[in-house]
Amino acid sequence: MQTTEEMSLTDLGEFGLIGRIRERFPAPEGVTGIGDDCAVIPQRSGRDTLVSTDMLIEGTHFLRRDIPPYRLGWKSAAVNISDIAAMGGLPTATFLSVALPADLETGWMEEFLRGYADISRRFGVALLGGDTTASPDRICLNVAVLGECPSGAARLRSAARDGDLVCVTGCLGDSAGGLKAILEDVERDADVQALIDRHYLPLPRVAEGLRLAATPGVHAMMDISDGIGSDLKHILEASSPLQDKSSGLPPESPLPGATIDVPSLPLSPALQRVCARLGWDAAALATGGGEDYELLFTCTPEAERSLDVPHTVIGVIRDLPGIEWRGAKGPVAGFDHFRKL
């Protein structure tokens, strides 16, 4: 204990902290608690309740001068709806907490709510409650989201199996490209604007998630929020037999790993053109950049052939630890809000 008290949160890292919280709060029997996109709570009705929550802090997740409030409202709801999509569930309701500086003009909040309402309406999600309070300076936001799925249908991160194909919906790296364009104040042609829109106005893959969860042979699933470099690691760690403490048996197979074919990562034409023009590394944006809110999933080759959801096969789960990034030009890293500080 002595050593940890001397550690700072930067040393421990976001996932170290989550691990410590998880140790302290084991989930009750039959409930999926900390460590996936959502908690899964079985109900008497044969439906499971899905719950997730996300916090956005001014100065960490957004800069007030850079993001129009409409877009922040949209994104705040979108990233939470995406967590339900990531389980293959139907989002039903959100709860919004806002802490606002007293001198913030009311118009800012009106615009925020307009964006929040537009995406909520689009996905049929009700805002059912929340908290409004004052902040001394920075805007702080928290959204909690509820969803549901048939009993046992939620796709957990822990379900990846040896030989599964690794797949993604949509394209990767657009959001990271948009963020890079904002930070580097790049001239905004139509392509750059498209990437910025993808960054600010993500569309969660709810319909795709529902269809994937209804397909036998689709195993692990999550949404891509930190970048596949980091997110795939979460699937592998969660799917490790070492994580299966409930069985009490020694692991029968080693830690699972994956081989990812970097040249096959789906890149949008807009991202490819912007990267070619500005000399950016598209593959690095696709692997290391986050906030795509596409679905990353693993499935059997048979299931993959029958899928009616647009997707790209990017690799395979294998029986060797670690991720092999075949065709990568450099090291691949994900995003950690603590380590990046």
Added chain:
Amino acid sequence: MQTTEEMSLTDLGEFGLIGRIRERFPAPEGVTGIGDDCAVIPQRSGRDTLVSTDMLIEGTHFLRRDIPPYRLGWKSAAVNISDIAAMGGLPTATFLSVALPADLETGWMEEFLRGYADISRRFGVALLGGDTTASPDRICLNVAVLGECPSGAARLRSAARDGDLVCVTGCLGDSAGGLKAILEDVERDADVQALIDRHYLPLPRVAEGLRLAATPGVHAMMDISDGIGSDLKHILEASSPLQDKSSGLPPESPLPGATIDVPSLPLSPALQRVCARLGWDAAALATGGGEDYELLFTCTPEAERSLDVPHTVIGVIRDLPGIEWRGAKGPVAGFDHFRKL
């Protein structure tokens, strides 16, 4: 719209902002959304799901140097569990979001979690998820809580009726007295320490709420977080026929009001002794101070006689608008996080 965009949030106030959010996000049929202690979501199983969320910001709700992290952890969970108690529900799970400065020592968070775990265990509530992220400076916390109750059993703020008695559990003003003692750095004898403990380590009235909700004739209920001056107003406003937009009929009776007998407000012996010694106004602390987390409820006189929950009758709901504070020495006000800034 022009005028509101020029308003600051201080002008609009916390409850003005909630009203605007509520207008924009009407609850679906059969669901209780924004405006009560919790949302009430009917399930297919014949149970209702209760949800609430609360945000705590360093500098608005607490000062890091004043509150030990164990107590902050306890209180963060307690105020949310109290929202479930306020509906007469059974709390089942919480979701904790924390944004932490990078230089915060890990020991702070360990202590916070120890307090959070201790009260969670006491009430059998699981921590099932959350979010951990970085904050540039201030600690930001958000807790979302889930609970349940039999279908239709939740006690809403809107159920007060003419002739109901107004009752409270426990004693009022201890928490406000404890806060005043902290802020004024009063010498800590056993009585002062007892008030400070009530401020930092509130015990939500879960068992009492469950029993009250199971008692026919118990109508409106809420927990006392802003002080009864403010909280009773919420019950009266919510119980106004003008608020009943679902019927579409003109209101049959005028806005309900209440008469509160200030000398009958329950005051703890510790608060009475501290107030006598330091010349504080105990009644003002009991009416205007918040964070008692006792239950404020209305019920028929018949129901009151049969109640097996310790309580005090402090007044009556009447057919005249406004609150008459009988025996009050001065004006009575509640707490508004925006207006107090």
